[in-house]
Amino acid sequence: MRHSGLSDTKTDVAESQQTDVDVLDVLFANVTLLDKSVASKGEPRFVAKVLRQTMSCRANLTPHKLVDFFLAALHSKVPTKDALVALAGGEPTPTPVQTPATPVKSPTRRSARGKKTPAEDDVPDASAEVSKAEDEALRTPIPRPRAKPTPMQTLLPEVEAYAHLLVLMFLTDNGDARCVQASIDAANRLKVFNRRTMDQLDARVLFYVSLSHEKHAELSDVRSALLASLRTSASRFDEIGQESSLNMLLRNYLHYNLYEQAEKLRSKATLPASRSNQQQCRYLYYLGRIRAIQLEYSEAKECLQMAQRKAPKFARGFTLELSKWITVVQLLLGEIPDKKDLTYGGGVTAAALRPYLDLANAVRLGDLEKFRVVAGAHEHVFTCDKTTNLVVRLRRNVIRVGLRRISLAYTKIHLTDVASKLGLGKDDDVEWVVAKAVRDGGIDAMIDHDAQIMYSKDISDVYGTTAPQEAFHARIAFCLDTHNEAVVAMRYAAGGKTPAKSSRKTLNDADAEELVMHILDDDEF
Known part of the structure; x- marks a missing residue:
């Protein structure tokens, strides 16, 4: 048992050392990629790979490893090097000194004749254990020396911007309030450099400026900086910075429920032609929220569902937020979401969606009292x-569903009974509520104002009307239009272009060959 415990401890230490080695190797490799990006004059795929690899090792960042990276990757002439090391708050890892292991010889107990006794055969030999430990040490791979950045790479502004980004990631993940001032200093420092190779890093640093203020300060303090960044990105044709600044501004406005300002900004801003999938998901989410507040529920549902389809699989929090908004918008449209859409994932996800599941059940039953409780x-x-x-607006939908259930159950009912069944208070005008539902087409009934009675009309058979015929006509017309468009697309070239000269030459050659064949046939006769 003692030997197994020692082996487990050795394994844990080896894994931790391997993790640390991998983190520094990834960071140093990212410096090489940044150098390639500068050499290729801003090739975006190199910086995109740097950001992907950084996110993969983000959870393994430690103060010691950050300090080791800053000391190796930043030149002594970089003015922010000492500040970054102080923000990391760690000490450089001491260089391990390897000393050769001295084998320990243990005398073996022998009998008087020079041979081991049978009882001594069961005792483990110490020399065998030492040799086994030496074999394990020899089989353990020696970590290769890290390829540290060259002196030219340590002077690159992109490497300095990447160091600022690492510090902001580390402080934000640990909930350190120093990230607010650190993000402001990083943004001011990066404004000094006017290089297109830093556009993606600038956009990511600006994101952490907004995120740090949202968590530890006032989000409205960075609104002017975001507006300036949007103007600068548009003038420089920086599509990445433009879409990032626009989404952060929309989030800033929606955080304070400034939906009108957000819509004005969205309508006047020019969307970049090529947009990343993540930024497009955020934009659709914010647009869906704006449309929902503006009572345009159909467009809001379309935007939110499109954002949910485009969202990455690992963005569970974002998908959960979309599920909440889609549920409320569907209820406002008169639709009841499926139960499986509100109970997926289990655990934390199901618990977060539990209030919306109770809300959907209250709307489905048309129970106003249960709706109030929820x-x-x-x-x-x-x-x-x-x-x-949006939840406050659902009260009308609950009343409408309750009236529909009452109209299906009763052919004649007094308005006082309607009020008691719906749970309406004395301040609510029951007659006005029923009349509005009749006018909107929610129920098919009529009101006797003198007797204060609601008469429900008989439900007519829908197959006795022209509704099925109109539905089939619409489907057939759609199929015919699709067929005609397909025929036209196969008959004519795209854009109405004339055939090329080569195709004309081929047709002329075919006609000439056909004419020669006819002449030969005539000669035979």
Whole structure:
């Protein structure tokens, strides 16, 4: 048992050392990629690979490894080197000194004749254990020396910007409030350099400026900086910075419920032609929220569902937020979401969607009292999710569903009974509520204002009307239009272009060959 415990400890130490080696190797490799990006005059795929590899080793960043990287990758002439080392808050890792292991010889107990006794055969030999340890040490791979950045690479502004980004990532992940001032200093430092090879790094640093202020300060303080960044990116044709600044501004406005300002900015801003998938998902999410507040529920649902389809699989929090908004928008449209859409994932995900599942059940039943209980019990959740305004609007839908159930159950009912079944208070005008539902087409009924009675009309058979015929006609017309478009596309070239000279020459050659064949046939006769 003692030997197995020692082996487990050795394995854990080896794994931790291997992890540390991998982190520094990745960071040094990223410096090489940044150098290649500068040499290729801003090739975006190199910086994109740097960001991907950084996210993969982000969880393994430690203060000691950050300090080791800064001391090796930043030149002594870089003015922000000492500040970055101080923000990391670690000490450089001491260089390990390897000393050759001295084998320990243990005398073997022998009998008087010079041979081991049978009882001594069961005792483990110390020399065998030492030799086994030496074999394990020899089989353990010696870490190769790291390829540290060259002196020319340590002077690159891109490497300095990457160092600022690493510090901001580390401080933000640890919840350190120093990330606010560090992000401001990093943004001011990067403004000194006017290099297109730093556009992606600038956009990512600006993202952490907004994120740090959202967590530890006032988000409105960076609005002017984001507007200036958007103007600068548009003038420089920096598409990455433009889409990042636009999304951060939309988030800034929506954080303070400034939906009108967000819509004005969105309508006047020019969207870049080539957009990344992540930024497009964020834009569709913000646009869906704006459309939902503006009562354009169909377009809001389309934008939110498109963002959910485009969202990466590992973005679970973003997908969860989209599920909440899609559920509320579907309820406002009169649709009841499937239960599986609100119970997927299990655990934390199902618990986060539980308030919206209860809300959907209350709307489906048309129970106004249950709706009030759910809205009151989960008021804090709806406030944090920014869906309180939409949840309040659902009261009309609950009343409409309840009226529909009452109209199906009763052919004649007094308005007082309607109010009691719906749970309406004395301040609510029941007659006005029923009349509005009749006018909107929610129920098929009529009101006797003198007797205060609601009469439900008989449900007509839909197959006795022209509705099925119109539906089939619309489907057939769509199929015919699709067929005609396909025929036209096969008949004519795209864009109405005339055939090329080579095709004309081929046709002329075929006609000439056919004429020669006819002449030969005539000669035979």
